[in-house]
Amino acid sequence: MAILAKPGQRVIVQGITGREGLSRARLMLDYGTQVVGGVTPGKGGQTAAGVPVFDTVQQACDELGTIDTSVLFIPAPLVRNAALEAIDAGVKTLVIVPDRVPVYDVLEIDSAARQNGARFIGPNTLGVLSPDLAVLGMMGGRAAAIREWAFTGPVGITSRSGGITTSMAYYLAQAGMGVSTAVHVGGDSIVGMPHARVLELFERDLHTRLVVMFGEIGTSQEEEAAELIERGIFTKPLIAYIGGKTSREGTRFSHAGAIIEGGRGTYASKVERLRAVGAHIAEHFGDIPQIAADVLASLLAESPASDKDPAQVWYTAITDIQPNAIRLRGQRVDDLMGRVTFSQAIFLALTGRLPEARVAPLIDAMFVASIDHGTTPPSTLAARTAASTGAPLNAAIAAGLLSINAFHGGAVEDCMHMIHDIQERTGGGLLVDEAAEALVRDYRASKRKLSGLGHRVHTADPRTRRLLELAEACGVAAQGVVSVQALQAAFTRVTGKTLPVNVDGALAAILVDLGIPPELGNAFFMMARTPGLVAQITEEKQREKPMRVIYPNQSVYDGPEPE
Numbered sequence: 001m002a003i004l005a006k007p008g009q010r011v012i013v014q015g016i017t018g019r020e021g022l023s024r025a026r027l028m029l030d031y032g033t034q035v036v037g038g039v040t041p042g043k044g045g046q047t048a049a050g051v052p053v054f055d056t057v058q059q060a061c062d063e064l065g066t067i068d069t070s071v072l073f074i075p076a077p078l079v080r081n082a083a084l085e086a087i088d089a090g091v092k093t094l095v096i097v098p099d100r101v102p103v104y105d106v107l108e109i110d111s112a113a114r115q116n117g118a119r120f121i122g123p124n125t126l127g128v129l130s131p132d133l134a135v136l137g138m139m140g141g142r143a144a145a146i147r148e149w150a151f152t153g154p155v156g157i158t159s160r161s162g163g164i165t166t167s168m169a170y171y172l173a174q175a176g177m178g179v180s181t182a183v184h185v186g187g188d189s190i191v192g193m194p195h196a197r198v199l200e201l202f203e204r205d206l207h208t209r210l211v212v213m214f215g216e217i218g219t220s221q222e223e224e225a226a227e228l229i230e231r232g233i234f235t236k237p238l239i240a241y242i243g244g245k246t247s248r249e250g251t252r253f254s255h256a257g258a259i260i261e262g263g264r265g266t267y268a269s270k271v272e273r274l275r276a277v278g279a280h281i282a283e284h285f286g287d288i289p290q291i292a293a294d295v296l297a298s299l300l301a302e303s304p305a306s307d308k309d310p311a312q313v314w315y316t317a318i319t320d321i322q323p324n325a326i327r328l329r330g331q332r333v334d335d336l337m338g339r340v341t342f343s344q345a346i347f348l349a350l351t352g353r354l355p356e357a358r359v360a361p362l363i364d365a366m367f368v369a370s371i372d373h374g375t376t377p378p379s380t381l382a383a384r385t386a387a388s389t390g391a392p393l394n395a396a397i398a399a400g401l402l403s404i405n406a407f408h409g410g411a412v413e414d415c416m417h418m419i420h421d422i423q424e425r426t427g428g429g430l431l432v433d434e435a436a437e438a439l440v441r442d443y444r445a446s447k448r449k450l451s452g453l454g455h456r457v458h459t460a461d462p463r464t465r466r467l468l469e470l471a472e473a474c475g476v477a478a479q480g481v482v483s484v485q486a487l488q489a490a491f492t493r494v495t496g497k498t499l500p501v502n503v504d505g506a507l508a509a510i511l512v513d514l515g516i517p518p519e520l521g522n523a524f525f526m527m528a529r530t531p532g533l534v535a536q537i538t539e540e541k542q543r544e545k546p547m548r549v550i551y552p553n554q555s556v557y558d559g560p561e562p563e
Helices: 019-031 055-064 076-088 103-115 145-148 164-172 195-204 221-230 267-276 285-302 344-349 359-368 378-388 393-402 412-428 432-445 463-472 479-495 503-513 518-543
Strands: 012-013 034-039 052-054 069-072 091-097 118-122 125-128 133-137 152-159 179-184 209-216 238-243 318-321 325-328
Touching: 019 034, 019 133, 034 055, 034 221, 034 503, 052 055, 055 076, 069 076, 069 133, 076 091, 076 103, 091 103, 103 118, 125 164, 145 164, 152 164, 152 195, 152 285, 152 503, 164 179, 164 209, 164 285, 164 325, 179 195, 195 209, 195 318, 209 221, 209 285, 221 238, 221 267, 238 267, 238 285, 325 344, 344 359, 344 518, 359 463, 359 503, 359 518, 378 393, 378 518, 393 518, 412 432, 412 479, 412 503, 412 518, 432 479, 463 479, 463 503, 479 503, 503 518
Parallel strands: 012 034, 012 069, 034 052, 069 091, 091 118, 152 179, 152 209, 209 238
Antiparallel strands: 125 133, 125 179, 318 325
C-alpha cells in the first residue's frame, strides 16, 4: 500500500504559522493528508490553514488525541528543541525539513528517537509522497501538480536528492509505472532514515514490487543497502543510480553529505558493492524507466502479482522478524542485549518506548516487590495444588495465573482507576485533597473497596516505603504518588482510622506516573509473580508428596442432614 505517508495518519505541523509552514500545510491538506493542527509557541488559540494552533506539542496531543506524525518547518537552530518536544509528547514519526541542522543536534534527536521508539526523516528533506494517498513535507510543490504526474504503482523510491526524487516519480509515471511511496531521505551526512532503513520498510510493503534508489558519493548509505541484500533482509529487486561519478576527493557533490573523504564513499566503491550483491546499476539516469519496466516484466513472468487477501494479513507494531534481524518496537534486539535490563525491554514491548536509564532500577524494583508473597495467596495455592497432581510446569503456572483476578492481584488496576478518578476531579476545580476525600466518601457510600490501602499481614508494608523512595530518587514521583498519598490521608480524615498505602497502591501510583494505562496494571503484577510461581511449583514437585489433600478435620460439612 505505502510506507511512512499513509491515509488516516494524524499529522501536525510545527512552525505552521511561518511562511513555509503555512504554505506546506495547505499543500498537505489539499492533497488529502489528515493535518489536524499546528504548533507555534506564543500563537496558541489561533488557526492556520483552517486547523487549530497550539503553543506546545503536548497541548496539541492533549486537545486532539493521538498524533502520529509531525512535520517540522522550524529554523535550523531551533529544530533540536522542537523535535525533542514532539518525541517527548509521544509522536512516533517526524519529518525534519530544514537544512543546516547542527550535526550534534541531529545525534541528540536520533538518541531520543531510539529511546522512545520513534523515527525521523531528514533533516534537509522534501519529505515523503505516497501518490493518491498522502504527502508529508513539501514534495511536489502543489497538490494539483502532484496529481498530474504521480499515480499509485509497484515501484518504491528512496533518494538522497529532493529534485531527483520527484524526477524519478515523474519519469516512471511517463513510462506507465506508478509509485508506491517516494522517500527523500535527506541530503545531510547524518539522517534519521538512511536508504537501508527505508528499504526495510519497502521489503514489508506488499504492494512494492521493486525499489529505485538514487545514491550519491559520500557516506556509507549505499554500502549499507548492499549489506541488507547480502544478508537476505532486503529481497526485492533494487535499481541503483549513483550520482557524482566524476567528483574528486574533497569536492562536494550537490549536498552536505555527498563528499568523498579519505578515499571512502567513492562512486566506484558504491557501484562495485551494489553490483556484487545483484543490484541493477543504471549507468545513466535516463535508463531507469526502461530497467524498471524490464524488471517488472520479468517479475510478472516469474510469478503473478501477489494474490494475498490484505484482510488475511496479520499486522503488528510490536516485533519485526526478518532474516538475520529481529526488531522490538523498531529497535534491534541484539543491540538491546547487554544495553538494557529485562524490565526495560518489557516496558519497551508494552509501551513502544524505552524508559530512561535512570528509571531502570525503579522498574526492576517494581517487579522484585511482587515476585512472591509466600504460600497463602490464591495464585500460589492453585499453582502448587495443580503441581501436586503431576501437572507439568506450564499447566501449573497457568493455574496460578488464572487465579489472579479482581480480588487477588486486581488491586493495582483498581487503584490506578481511582488515581485517574482523583485527577479527573482535580481537573474539575477541586484540590487533590478535596478530590481524594470526595472519592473516599463515594466509595464508602456504595460499599466499594478502596484498593491500594491496608494489608492483611502488614501494618506498614516495607515494600511501599522503598518503592516510593526510589520513585522520588528517579524523578518519577508525580501526580500519581501525590494522589495515592492524598487518598490515605483522606481515609483517615473520613473514618478516623489509618490504612497505609500498600505495595499495590505504590505500584499503581508509579505506573500512572510512568504513563502506563490502567488495563496493564494486572499484567505488571502477573509478570512479577510468574518467577515466584515457578519457584513454588518447583519446590512442590521436589519436596512434597503427590496429590495435595484437604484432611477431614480441615473440612466441615454444613449442608442438609441425611434423609
